[in-house]
Amino acid sequence: MIRDKKVKSVRFNQDQGCFTCCMESGVRIYNIEPLVEKLHYDIDVVGSVSKCEMLFRTNLIAVVSGGAPPRFADNILSIYDISAKKKILQVVFASSIRAVRLRRDKIVVALLNQIHVFSFPTPTQRLFTLETRENYKGLCEVSPLVSAEKQILIFPGHKLGSLQLVDLCCTEISISSAPVWIAAHKAEIGCLALNQQGTRAATASIKGTLIRVWDTATKNLLVELRRGTDPATVYCINFSRDSDYLCCSSDKGTVHIFAIKNTNLNKRMTLPSGGMLGKYGESQWALANFTVPPECACICAFGPNSSVIAVCLDGTFHKYVFTSDGICNREAFDVYVNVCDDEKYLQWSTALLSLP
Template sequence: MASSLGKGGKGILDLRFNQDQGCFVCCMEDGLRIYNVDPLVEKSHYGVNVVGSVSHCEMLHRTNLLAFSSGPPRPKYANNTVLVYDDHTKQFVLEFTFPAPVKAIRLRRDKLVVALRKQIHVFSFPEPAQRLMTLETRDNPLGLCELAPLMTAERQLLVFPGHKIGSIQLIDLGGFESSACSSSPITINAHQGELACIAVNPQGSMVATASNKGTLIRVWDVARKAQLVELRRGSDPATLYCINFSRDSEFLCCSSDKGTIHIFALKNTNLNRRSSFSKMSFLGNYVESQWALANFTVPPECACVCAFGSRSSVIAICLDGTFHKYVFTTDGNCNREAFDIFLDICEDDDF
């Protein structure tokens, strides 16, 4: 979903939504916080004495299991270790150690995936927690990898950067389980430059990609290994922080260092805007791209991630501790419905 966000001024190190986009984790220099999105409520708060500084964290849907790794400035554990914490028993239940620092963690109810800078490790989860495979990758400093989260998904899709610059590899983990290595990785040459973001829709049928240029998002059909649509974020280069599909895969949103959250239609692409020069074919691909159906802005100097809420809303959460909720319509209107400082919200005991 997201590339590296950097460090926020409020001591926030990373932000990530859970698989149904109804909660998010806030990794901090002084611990870890978990929030419900609608209504915005802090659900759990772990101090630095329990978890130390947390660099990456993944919730398992809305269960009591969390997987996290430590980072500076006050790590309690090694940065090459992933720990699984049971919030119900208040105990660590699993520990995995790797040959290099952890760059990303992804969970579904039967898999744990950990990205290092040059490897992807896949485990069965939670019991038995056994290593299923180790995949070698090109240099992946952002830890890009995504996993189709739903048990009802069309395939247990794992996506990560391919060996060729700008390419992605797709693996159906279910295929490996059922018949050794009969499911060979599929490579799609998605971009000419290095990848900045990858997203997988909940159903495991589509993948969205963006390069470090940050102007275009391409959406791919997994079954056909073909491009479905090309979406234009803008004409100026940008650093994309996040791409996310809506739960029904009808829309897609993205955030960047330009401070604009873009919302695109996927099911009915006629809703997306076109360039006023679209009939001038001699201008090339620029005018053929589809532009956002709607957009809204957050402070551009602050990195953020975005996701879809209920009732045609998009949520943006930022490293400055701010929470933004906008409602959009199919004719392109976008209006703010909520704004808050989530770091100021106290814990609620009812999860």
């Protein structure tokens, strides 16, 4: 039974092998395979936490306070070195931090109307600032791989429904590169994602019925996927590591799995396309799906061996395995907030539980 463990947000790390859990009582880090709590900073150390970003499986995490009682204001970014058990960096911004994204060489911080890019870890200096449209959700993603040809940053563009792309490799200090944007949707963008290599971007509007996948080099639409017919809030979109598949979750309580390399695997309507149905009759529906509690937000990502992980704010953990013919079976279920509840084990003062 979940006992007064209110979860404010959850987020996967860059390789989707761990996830952070921000709570009124602090922050936790969980490994996925197997599901085990690896780190716990309690309220006495970090206060209540609204956002936490891991840097792969290194000792560095970024934390933003939130909720009650916050230890710091929500315009302060704190970087902790968990091996040294101390804060190594603090940056104060003019307004509330909406999102933080980490690369091994950069920090990206989204505010309501700006995105700041800093060098990282040393020397940490602001490289440039991008002015944005009002971005309440802090929607932005950056390609995590240093080895990739391009360092792509994506976020909602100034024009309604547009997606802006910036190649951080081609950006000089204090000077932003020329804006490149894609007319992604007619309505406001509600969710976005970027694959590991920065070659594919996925977008959904606030309507939430369609997900569109784009080539970040050519700006061409690669595939349009139908989540459903009723409007929905899309919580999360993620690519598989090889970019062959895509998953998404929404407030309908269903996690959808699509094929984006071999789109013939996706389901289609049995009725003849065209005619009165128009493009609707040609829609590509999910290859497979499974359900989670619809009353709470949920993030999803791909695990090993054709599995999809869903982590919900109600403290539940779901793992399903799918096949190319659309069969989807549950492999694991747990209440992650109750995984490892030994208070002595969880104290900051105990020996460090190093991430694998």
